[in-house]
Amino acid sequence: MKIVIDKMACEANGICVDLLPEVLELIEEEDEDVLRLRLAVVPAKLEDQARKTVRACPRQALSIEE
Template sequence: MRVSVDHALCEANGLCVGILPEVFDLDEEEVLLVRDGELAGDEVERGELAVTTCPRRALRVTD
Protein backbone atom coordinates (compact mmCIF):
# COMPACT_ATOMS: atom_id res chain seq x y z
CA MET A 1 0.00 0.00 0.00
CA ARG A 2 1.06 3.56 -0.69
CA VAL A 3 0.10 6.86 0.87
CA SER A 4 0.06 10.19 -0.95
CA VAL A 5 -0.86 13.80 -0.20
CA ASP A 6 -2.89 16.31 -2.20
CA HIS A 7 -0.96 19.51 -1.49
CA ALA A 8 -3.85 21.64 -2.78
CA LEU A 9 -5.92 20.40 0.20
CA CYS A 10 -3.20 19.98 2.84
CA GLU A 11 -2.99 22.57 5.65
CA ALA A 12 0.16 20.94 7.09
CA ASN A 13 -1.33 20.80 10.58
CA GLY A 14 0.90 17.79 11.35
CA LEU A 15 -1.61 15.28 12.71
CA CYS A 16 -0.29 12.68 10.26
CA VAL A 17 3.29 13.40 11.36
CA GLY A 18 2.31 12.56 14.93
CA ILE A 19 0.67 9.32 13.84
CA LEU A 20 3.28 8.12 11.35
CA PRO A 21 6.57 10.07 11.64
CA GLU A 22 8.41 7.36 9.70
CA VAL A 23 6.51 8.43 6.58
CA PHE A 24 5.40 12.05 7.10
CA ASP A 25 7.38 15.16 7.97
CA LEU A 26 7.02 18.93 7.76
CA ASP A 27 9.79 20.92 6.13
CA GLU A 28 11.04 24.30 7.36
CA GLU A 29 8.32 26.05 5.33
CA GLU A 30 5.58 23.88 6.88
CA VAL A 31 5.01 21.85 3.70
CA LEU A 32 4.09 18.22 4.28
CA LEU A 33 6.63 15.75 2.96
CA VAL A 34 5.99 12.07 2.30
CA ARG A 35 9.39 10.46 2.92
CA ASP A 36 8.48 7.06 1.50
CA GLY A 37 4.90 6.52 0.48
CA GLU A 38 5.21 2.74 0.67
CA LEU A 39 3.56 1.37 3.83
CA ALA A 40 4.71 -1.91 5.34
CA GLY A 41 3.73 -3.95 8.38
CA ASP A 42 2.27 -1.90 11.21
CA GLU A 43 2.52 1.26 9.10
CA VAL A 44 -0.57 0.20 7.11
CA GLU A 45 -2.92 0.55 10.07
CA ARG A 46 -1.35 3.84 11.17
CA GLY A 47 -1.43 5.09 7.58
CA GLU A 48 -5.15 4.43 7.41
CA LEU A 49 -5.56 6.24 10.75
CA ALA A 50 -3.63 9.23 9.38
CA VAL A 51 -5.94 9.32 6.34
CA THR A 52 -9.12 9.25 8.44
CA THR A 53 -7.71 11.77 10.94
CA CYS A 54 -6.74 14.36 8.32
CA PRO A 55 -9.18 17.28 8.77
CA ARG A 56 -8.86 18.33 5.11
CA ARG A 57 -8.97 14.79 3.69
CA ALA A 58 -5.72 15.51 1.87
CA LEU A 59 -4.27 12.01 2.30
CA ARG A 60 -4.98 8.88 0.27
CA VAL A 61 -3.98 5.23 0.67
CA THR A 62 -3.91 3.10 -2.47
CA ASP A 63 -2.88 -0.46 -3.29
Protein backbone atom coordinates (compact mmCIF):
# COMPACT_ATOMS: atom_id res chain seq x y z
CA MET A 1 0.00 0.00 0.00
CA LYS A 2 1.15 3.53 -0.80
CA ILE A 3 -0.14 6.95 0.21
CA VAL A 4 -0.42 9.45 -2.62
CA ILE A 5 -0.28 13.19 -1.87
CA ASP A 6 -2.17 15.68 -4.04
CA LYS A 7 0.24 18.57 -3.64
CA MET A 8 -2.21 21.03 -5.19
CA ALA A 9 -4.88 20.23 -2.59
CA CYS A 10 -2.59 19.85 0.44
CA GLU A 11 -2.48 22.75 2.90
CA ALA A 12 0.24 21.12 5.03
CA ASN A 13 -1.81 21.57 8.19
CA GLY A 14 -0.14 18.55 9.77
CA ILE A 15 -3.12 16.48 10.90
CA CYS A 16 -1.85 13.54 8.87
CA VAL A 17 1.64 13.86 10.31
CA ASP A 18 0.21 13.75 13.83
CA LEU A 19 -1.70 10.58 12.94
CA LEU A 20 1.00 8.80 10.92
CA PRO A 21 4.46 10.23 11.70
CA GLU A 22 6.17 7.00 10.69
CA VAL A 23 5.13 7.57 7.07
CA LEU A 24 4.51 11.32 6.62
CA GLU A 25 6.46 14.44 7.56
CA LEU A 26 6.36 18.18 7.04
CA ILE A 27 9.49 19.86 5.75
CA GLU A 28 10.23 23.51 5.07
CA GLU A 29 10.80 24.24 1.41
CA GLU A 30 11.19 27.78 0.07
CA ASP A 31 9.75 29.30 3.28
CA GLU A 32 6.64 27.12 3.41
CA ASP A 33 5.76 23.75 4.88
CA VAL A 34 5.45 20.87 2.44
CA LEU A 35 4.12 17.39 3.14
CA ARG A 36 6.25 14.49 1.99
CA LEU A 37 6.49 10.76 2.42
CA ARG A 38 9.09 9.34 4.78
CA LEU A 39 8.42 5.84 3.44
CA ALA A 40 7.44 4.91 -0.10
CA VAL A 41 5.42 1.89 1.08
CA VAL A 42 3.25 1.79 4.20
CA PRO A 43 4.30 -1.09 6.48
CA ALA A 44 1.58 -3.73 6.86
CA LYS A 45 1.22 -3.03 10.58
CA LEU A 46 0.32 0.63 9.81
CA GLU A 47 -2.19 0.04 7.00
CA ASP A 48 -5.28 0.55 9.19
CA GLN A 49 -3.84 3.75 10.61
CA ALA A 50 -2.97 4.90 7.08
CA ARG A 51 -6.60 4.48 6.01
CA LYS A 52 -7.78 6.50 9.02
CA THR A 53 -5.23 9.18 8.22
CA VAL A 54 -6.39 9.48 4.61
CA ARG A 55 -10.01 9.85 5.77
CA ALA A 56 -9.00 12.52 8.32
CA CYS A 57 -7.48 14.89 5.75
CA PRO A 58 -9.72 18.00 5.67
CA ARG A 59 -8.70 18.81 2.08
CA GLN A 60 -8.93 15.21 0.82
CA ALA A 61 -5.36 15.61 -0.40
CA LEU A 62 -4.39 12.03 0.44
CA SER A 63 -5.35 8.82 -1.28
CA ILE A 64 -4.32 5.18 -1.12
CA GLU A 65 -2.82 3.16 -3.92
CA GLU A 66 -2.96 -0.59 -3.33
